[in-house]
Structures are given as structure tokens and as C-alpha cells.
Amino acid sequence: MTTAETIAQALRQAAVKLSGLVQADARLEAEILLAHVLDKPRTYLFAWPEHRLNESSLKHFQSLVERRLHGEPSAYLTGYREFWSLEIAVTTETLIPRPETELLVERALHLIPIKSELSIADLGTGSGAVSAAIASERPACRILATDISTAALAVARQNFSRLGLENIHCANGRWCAALPTGMRFDLIVCNPPYVATDDPHLMQDGLPWEPISALISGSDGLQDICDIVATAADRLLPGGWLLLEHGFDQGARVRNMLSAADYRHCRTFRDLGGRDRVSQGQTPR
Numbered sequence: 001m002t003t004a005e006t007i008a009q010a011l012r013q014a015a016v017k018l019s020g021l022v023q024a025d026a027r028l029e030a031e032i033l034l035a036h037v038l039d040k041p042r043t044y045l046f047a048w049p050e051h052r053l054n055e056s057s058l059k060h061f062q063s064l065v066e067r068r069l070h071g072e073p074s075a076y077l078t079g080y081r082e083f084w085s086l087e088i089a090v091t092t093e094t095l096i097p098r099p100e101t102e103l104l105v106e107r108a109l110h111l112i113p114i115k116s117e118l119s120i121a122d123l124g125t126g127s128g129a130v131s132a133a134i135a136s137e138r139p140a141c142r143i144l145a146t147d148i149s150t151a152a153l154a155v156a157r158q159n160f161s162r163l164g165l166e167n168i169h170c171a172n173g174r175w176c177a178a179l180p181t182g183m184r185f186d187l188i189v190c191n192p193p194y195v196a197t198d199d200p201h202l203m204q205d206g207l208p209w210e211p212i213s214a215l216i217s218g219s220d221g222l223q224d225i226c227d228i229v230a231t232a233a234d235r236l237l238p239g240g241w242l243l244l245e246h247g248f249d250q251g252a253r254v255r256n257m258l259s260a261a262d263y264r265h266c267r268t269f270r271d272l273g274g275r276d277r278v279s280q281g282q283t284p285r
Contacts, residue, residue, distance in 0.1 A: 008049035010034060010058060014065045021069065029074055030065070036078040037061045084133035089159050093151035095214045097129035100271040101191055103278050104245045105133040107269055108189050111241050111280075112138050118186035121146065121235070123175050123228065126214060128156030128168070130189060135165045143168045144185075146178035149211070175224070176231040184237045191245040192224040193217040221247055222254075229257045229281075239285040243278060251276030 014030035021029070035042045037060050053061070064077050075081040075096040080089050083097035084105055090096055108130075112118055117140045122131040125145035135143050145160075145168055147153045153170050160168045171178045175192075179185075195215045217224040225244055232242045242263065246254050251268035258266040263281025271277040 005052050006049065007034065007045050007051050007053065010053055010061060011045065011049075014061070017065055017069055029068060032074050033064045033068065033077060034061050037064065081129075083129040084136070086129070086132055086136060086163060088127050088129045088132065089155060089162070090127050091151075091155055093149060093211060094127040094155050095211065097127060100273070100275075100277050101130065101245060102133070103269060103271050104189060104191055104243060105130055105137075107243055107278050107280060108134055108187060109137055111187060111243075112141060114138070115140055117141060119184070119237075120144070120187045120189065121179055121185045123178070123188060123190040124148070124192050124214070125156050125170075126152050126191075128159045130191060131156070131168050132159055132163055132165055134189070135160075135168050136163070139167055141167060144171055144179065144183075145169070146171045146173055146175075148172070148174045148178070149213075152211075152214075175228050176235050179235050184235055185240060186237055187241050187243065188228075188232050188236060189243045190228055192228060194221045194225060194245070194247045194250060196221040222250060222257075225250075225254060226257060229254075229261050229263075233261060233263070233283050236283045238283060240283050241280055242283075243280045245278050246276070248273075248275035248277065251279060254279040255281075 011030050011034060015026045018026035018029050031042050031045055035045060037057050067077060068074055073096055075090050076092055080087050081097050084102055088097055120141055120143045122143060122145045125131050125147050128145055131143050131145040145156055150172055153172055157170055193215050194217055197216055197219050225246060244254060255266045255268055258281035264284060266281045268276050268279040
């Protein structure tokens with residue numbers, strides 16, 4: 001990359017380099033990285049395009065651009081990703097929250113009346129993004145965020161603390177086995193691994209950098225969802241709901257699993273791209 005002096009020049013040169021990335025907005029990626037280097041909001045870049053960068057900032061920015069060009073996700077380079085208008089810290093121990101997962105939050109909020117005091121479990125919380133979003137919208141609810149990874153739980157706890165969310169507690173363990181004995185919930189939400197072992201997408205879109213255990217779930221991608229469906233009903237209160245995110249081509253199979261396990265009102269919802277993304281089922285009252 002040639003030497004740049006101003007914000008405008010640096011962004012322009014970085015965008016040209018990053019234009020080679022597939023399925024990425026090169027200009028936006030450049031802005032996110034430079035705003036991070038300068039510790040400023042992106043609006044600062046628009047307000048001060050002629051601001052001259054010092055040598056240290058420029059070198060740091062250029063090194064991040066090179067790493068991004070080699071596939072490393074910008075969220076890992078900056079250490080955060082916005083989700084539900086919240087700044088969520090991420091590390092390579094956690095998945096990067098994605099826009100389509102906001103549908104899981106939307107459907108959960110639809111089932112949680114405002115000011116209600118429901119008990120909610122978020123299985124496999126990762127960075128804690130889903131728990132944080134629900135807790136910020138329904139502060140009277142009690143949320144238990146679980147994960148089998150102690151490293152991921154540490155990141156989640158840091159996010160909850162920094163965001164001032166006091167209605168979330170954490171537990172370590174695999175899926176429903178992490179839930180305290182005898183405790184039952186009004187709602188269980190989960191964004192589990194749902195990628196098949198041989199899915200070619202695993203080598204695309206930054207996925208090689210993310211924790212493989214949080215992505216892959218057996219030969220058909222449904223092993224963990226099958227386990228959760230089989231065990232969640234006993235951990236739900238009568239009339240409780242199970243909400244699951246899944247792959248775009250798994251909606252019918254997940255609904256069939258829910259129906260076979262005697263869940264009622266089984267339904268699948270589509271994300272903004274028109275793809276099956278979240279399915280729900282309710283236990284008998």
C-alpha cells in the first residue's frame with residue numbers, strides 16, 4: 001500500500017485493496033478498521049477527511065488491512081461487533097454475532113410480554129450477544145446464559161458487566177445439562193452449531209478463523225439441534241417455548257423434530273434474506 005497522509009487518502013487506498021474480498025463492502029471494512037485504529041466513531045472519518053494520520057496510526061491501519069485481506073474477520077481485528085445496537089466484545093473463542101441471529105432475538109421478544117418476569121435460558125451463549133439483547137429489552141426477566149466453553153463464558157460475562165446487565169447469570173455446561181437440577185424455564189433460546197462436517201462454506205467468509213466446535217454439528221449439521229429438542233421439553237414450564245436458530249435449508253427438518261417430540265404450534269420464520277432461519281415449538285400446558 002502506498003503512503004497516505006490523510007484519512008480520505010488512507011480509506012481510498014484501503015478500499016481498493018479490500019475490493020478483492022468476496023461478499024464484503026470494501027469501503028465499510030476500511031472505515032471500521034480505521035475508526036478502530038483512531039479510537040473514533042466512523043462519523044469522525046466523514047467529518048475530518050483531511051485530518052493527517054501520524055506514522056504509527058497509518059502503519060497500524062495498513063497492518064490490519066493486510067490481515068483482513070488474508071481473510072481474518074474485521075470483528076476479530078477490532079475486538080467487537082455491533083449486535084442489536086449493542087457493542088459486543090468478541091474473541092477467537094466466540095462466534096461473531098451475525099445480523100440473521102437478530103431474528104432469534106425478535107422472536108424471543110415476541111414471546112416475552114413487556115415488564116414480564118419470565119425465566120429464560122440461552123444455551124450456547126458464546127459472546128453473550130443474544131442474552132444481552134434480550135436482557136436489555138426485558139430487564140425484569142431472569143436469564144441464564146450457558147456455554148460448554150469456559151473461555152467463551154468469560155467473554156460473555158465481560159460483555160454483561162460492561163453493558164450493565166444485572167439480570168443475567170452464567171453456567172458452564174453442554175446444552176440442557178448446564179441448567180440447574182429442578183429449574184424450569186418459560187423460554188429456552190439457542191443458536192447452536194448447525195453446519196455439516198463437509199459443508200464447503202466452512203472455508204469461506206471468515207469461518208476458518210472461528211471456533212470450529214461452535215459451527216459443526218455432525219454429518220448433516222443437526223446433531224446438536226436433535227439433542228436439544230430431545231432434552232429441552234423437560235426443562236420447560238408447561239406452555240414454555242423452545243426457539244432454535246438453524247441453517248437456511250433445515251427448517252422443515254427442525255419442525256419435524258419438534259412435532260415428533262410433541263411440541264405444539266411448530267413454526268419456522270424467515271430472515272431478511274427470505275431464508276428459513278428460526279423455528280419454534282411450545283410444550284403442552
